[in-house]
Amino acid sequence: MTRTQVSAIAIALGTLLAGQAMAADNGPTTRAQVKAELAEAVRTGNILHHSGQRMNEVYSAAYSSEQNVASKSREQVKQELADAVRTGDIAHYSGQHMNEIYVQG
Numbered sequence: 001m002t003r004t005q006v007s008a009i010a011i012a013l014g015t016l017l018a019g020q021a022m023a024a025d026n027g028p029t030t031r032a033q034v035k036a037e038l039a040e041a042v043r044t045g046n047i048l049h050h051s052g053q054r055m056n057e058v059y060s061a062a063y064s065s066e067q068n069v070a071s072k073s074r075e076q077v078k079q080e081l082a083d084a085v086r087t088g089d090i091a092h093y094s095g096q097h098m099n100e101i102y103v104q105g
Helices: 005-022 030-045 074-087
Strands: none
Touching: none
16 A cells, blocks of 8 residues: 555545544534523623723623622512601712702702
8 A cells, every 4th residue: 555545545534534523423503502602791791891801801780790699679669668768868960869958858
């Protein structure tokens, strides 16, 4: 066998094995999987910014590294809102609270 034949056989065998290794993948990614991966990337900031960095690196304050866990129930939050509306302890766009702007005499 000549050197050329051995090389040709080695290339053919390598190509065959590489093709089978690629075929062993779990199949194509579904549309739903891609949408879920995109939603997760947007949520965590793992999307590239036009500067070349990731969004969570550029705007680190906007992307928390920890998961937010609700510590109050929906009813507790609604009750706090109702109390704040009643007492005027709600922020006005000027930066003051409503009860500071509209003082009851």
